[in-house]
Amino acid sequence: MSLRFALVGCGRIAKRHAELLGHRQVAGAELVSVCDVVEEKARRTAGPFGVPHYTDLHAMAACEHIDVFVVLTESGSHARDVLALAPYGRHIVVEKPMALTLDDADEMIRSCDAHGIKLFVVKQNRFNVPVVKLREALEAGRFGKLVLGTVRVRWCRTQQYYDQDNWRGTWALDGGVLANQASHHVDLLEWMMGDVESVFAKGMTALARIEAEDTAVVLLSFRSGALGVIEATTAARPRDLEGSISLLGERGTVEIGGFAVNEMRTWQFANALPGDGEVMGRYSVNPPNVYGFGHLAYYEHVVECITSDRRQLVDGLEGRKSLELISAIYESIETGREVPLRFKPRLCRLGQISARGETR
Numbered sequence: 440m441s442l443r444f445a446l447v448g449c450g451r452i453a454k455r456h457a458e459l460l461g462h463r464q465v466a467g468a469e470l471v472s473v474c475d476v477v478e479e480k481a482r483r484t485a486g487p488f489g490v491p492h493y494t495d496l497h498a499m500a501a502c503e504h505i506d507v508f509v510v511l512t513e514s515g516s517h518a519r520d521v522l523a524l525a526p527y528g529r530h531i532v533v534e535k536p537m538a539l540t541l542d543d544a545d546e547m548i549r550s551c552d553a554h555g556i557k558l559f560v561v562k563q564n565r566f567n568v569p570v571v572k573l574r575e576a577l578e579a580g581r582f583g584k585l586v587l588g589t590v591r592v593r594w595c596r597t598q599q600y601y602d603q604d605n606w607r608g609t610w611a612l613d614g615g616v617l618a619n620q621a622s623h624h625v626d627l628l629e630w631m632m633g634d635v636e637s638v639f640a641k642g643m644t645a646l647a648r649i650e651a652e653d654t655a656v657v658l659l660s661f662r663s664g665a666l667g668v669i670e671a672t673t674a675a676r677p678r679d680l681e682g683s684i685s686l687l688g689e690r691g692t693v694e695i696g697g698f699a700v701n702e703m704r705t706w707q708f709a710n711a712l713p714g715d716g717e718v719m720g721r722y723s724v725n726p727p728n729v730y731g732f733g734h735l736a737y738y739e740h741v742v743e744c745i746t747s748d749r750r751q752l753v754d755g756l757e758g759r760k761s762l763e764l765i766s767a768i769y770e771s772i773e774t775g776r777e778v779p780l781r782f783k784p785r786l787c788r789l790g791q792i793s794a795r796g797e798t799r
């Protein structure tokens with residue numbers, strides 16, 4: 440028996456989800472229906488897979504037998520849609536970032552818990568094969584004391600990209616490069632380096648005409664005493680250059696690059712183990728686009744967690760953790776000060792209604 444998945448939101452990323460589920464590439468999962476408020480988008484997404492399409496998520500929930508909803512709407516609408524769906528008592532997968540405010544994230548976690556369902560936040564880069572290999576080395580203690588962790592996102596998003604939908608780059612529904620494109624990398628850095636003690640950041644809107652930042656740099660102090668750096672931009676021209684992470688410890692260094700944290704660049708440990716020599720050859724595959732290969736492994740994990748009732752790697756609490764870090768970074772950009780974690784956002788504009796009047 441396959442788990443029956445339904446998509447809510449049929450935009451750009453829905454294509455990836457629909458292809459994986461609709462072509463039965465994920466063992467134990469199938470696509471049963473899709474929904475978008477724009478009927479043409481719903482019809483186009485449903486078409487190749489011969490599944491019904493809807494323009495209202497409640498109508499879809501009422502008519503179809505669904506085990507898992509997949510929320511692929513604009514980032515600032517995730518909370519609204521998850522809260523609307525949770526009472527149906529079906530598990531929910533939500534694209535990153537899970538929400539734009541910590542209050543929304545808290546409500547989503549509370550509601551999913553109250554309805555006894557699992558909430559999965561899509562962080563597919565955690566499942567990239569070189570990233571899994573790095574995590575294994577970290578868990579085996581091969582780095583010794585961690586010294587420095589760095590992530591870099593140097594991607595190209597032109598004005599045309601931002602102009603294709605009016606939510607992109609707005610404070611109310613998206614945020615800038617930190618909340619959108621780099622949210623994967625911020626998540627990876629914190630997952631690898633551990634809890635963050637404080638952040639100091641600067642951001643600017645360098646090339647795109649959007650409300651939020653297209654370029655930012657961040658210094659981090661981790662509770663372990665290690666330091667970190669985030670460099671994030673969508674103003675790389677003329678094309679995507681890099682999505683990378685490096686970890687430096689007293690006994691080893693690992694660097695994963697490529698566009699989408701998918702290509703092992705350095706694998707060096709003071710105490711070499713059998714198999715170390717093959718790592719560079721086996722884990723250096725750059726994917727054809729920045730989304731990477733991770734969505735397939737991510738869905739396999741979703742199926743495993745539901746069928747075996749296991750805890751999800753990125754549940755609501757874990758998704759909230761990186762949202763808290765991103766909010767602290769925005770707070771630092773607004774205040775010009777170092778921001779300690781935990782903190783209560785005061786000036787962070789992410790998720791707030793803007794002067795341009797976008798509503799949530």
Ligand SMILES: NC(=O)c1ccc[n+]([C@@H]2O[C@H](COP(=O)([O-])OP(=O)(O)OC[C@H]3O[C@@H](n4cnc5c(N)ncnc54)[C@H](O)[C@@H]3O)[C@@H](O)[C@H]2O)c1
Nearest residue numbers: 448449450451452453474475476511512513514534535604
């Ligand atoms: N994991 C990744 O690598 C990755 C990559 C791209 C996008 N994303 C995330 O996916 C989300 C969507 O991004 P996108 O680029 O596909 O956006 P998009 O604007 O192309 O698609 C969003 C779709 O949701 C629809 N929608 C809005 N409200 C709806 C509702 N109530 N019911 C049904 N449909 C509704 C819109 O009409 C639109 O078609 C964002 O949160 C983004 O951050 C993640």
